[in-house]
Amino acid sequence: MAKKAEQNKVCDKTGLTLEQNTVYDDNLLPSADELAKLDAVSKDIIPWIMKRTEMEQDARIKFNEDRMKIAQDDFKHVHRYNFTALIMAFIIAIAFLAASFYLILHGQETIGTIFAGGTVVLIVSYFLKAKNKEVK
Known part of the structure; x- marks a missing residue:
């Protein structure tokens, strides 16, 4: 936990440059000289700052745990x-077959064969499509 500085420069076609400096301070406590100045103002402020810092740390830990739980639930x-989709697809494929x-047993060989062939082609194309989507 420390200060992090970031500098962004953007230059347009006319040669005008925009510069942005950002400093991130993720330290929970003020610096030592600031604490000394605050202690000079009031003796009760340091314990209050320590209590608030502990509360902030606990809140960050709880927030991270909640994020992990949401990700796991998802x-x-x-x-x-x-x-479930795989089981349903299997049941539908078995039903079509x-x-x-x-149909084949009841004298409709052509329609039954086309129906079965279409089902097999549909299943194969679905799995190929799913595999291609997984690879990307």
């Missing part, structure tokens, strides 16, 4: 959704 939800088998 991961579990996506995993559960993908698993069973329907085509039924």
Whole structure:
């Protein structure tokens, strides 16, 4: 935890340069000389600052824990959704293949074969599409 300085320069076509300097101080306590000055003003202020610093640190830790819990819950939800989608796709594929088998058994060989072939092509194209999406 320390001060971080960042400098950004942007130059346009006319040669005008815009410079922005930013200093980030993520230190929870004031510097030692500031604490000495504050102690000279009031003896009660240092314990108050220490208490507030501890509260700030606890709030940061809780915030990070809450963020991690949200990320874990989101991961579990996506995993559960993908698993359910896979099971449903399998059930639908089996139902379509069973329907085509039924059509073939009842004398509709052409329609049943087209139905089964379409189902197989659809399943293969879906998995290829999913694999391509995963690779990107």
